Amino acid sequence: MVRKFIYTIISFILFSSTLLAVEKNNLAQDSLRKWYKPRAAKIQYAGNIGIISIGATYYLVDDWYQLSIMYGMDKHPEHERLLKSIAFKNTFLLTKFHYKDFVFSPIVGLSINIGSTHNVFNKLPDYFPDDYYFQNKVHFAPFVGVMVYHPLPFKLIKGIDFYSELATMDNYLLEAIRTDYVKYSEIWNLSLGVTLYF
Helix, strand or coil: CHHHHHHHHHHHHHHHHHHHHHHHHHHHHCCCCCCCCCCEEEEEECCCCCCEEEEEEEEECCCCEEEEEEEEEEECCCCCCEEEEEEEEEEEECCCEEECCEEEEEEEEEEEEEEECCCCCCCCCCCCCCCCCCCCCEEEEEEEEEEEEEECCCCCCCEEEEEEEEECCHHHHHHHHHCCCCCHHHCCEEEEEEEEEC
16 A cells, blocks of 8 residues: 555656646747657667667756656567566756767666566565565666767757666665675666657
8 A cells, every 4th residue: 555655656746747847848948849749759778678668758857857758578588478668767967068069968867667467566466475575566777877969950850869878676776785695796787779859
């Protein structure tokens, strides 16, 4: 019950802050753009969402905060079933460095990943010992990285960026902190991505 309440609060905060920021940004910059229209499309390789993930990106709060809604897919090597996940990826651009037509930005963020397959549980079944395993449906995945943006002279696609991120997940980080079995060097993964701006 407490977990459901926390998830509801987090979802409400993300949704309401997104709406407020989008409306403020729209009024100041472009009154014709609807709040529900994404500013960019993203494709990513790896990064705890799936081996391949795609999504829509909303560029908010004076272009320093992005919210990407991603859909990822992966095939488990030992099972025929497809692993699927939805992620609410929150990315913050710490600063911007300009060089000719390029913009370089260090980034940090937190992705909220919701998994779906045959062995993913919001509440673990009774045959698991109490408080022994984590629920494995919702995970928080912090990341750091770098992004390189370049404008494009096209009407439909106004710019492109390439990014790379180093990420982990909440349960990996917790196990690395509390046990000697999981090493800090083993909990990280590297992702690569491309974003096209409309």
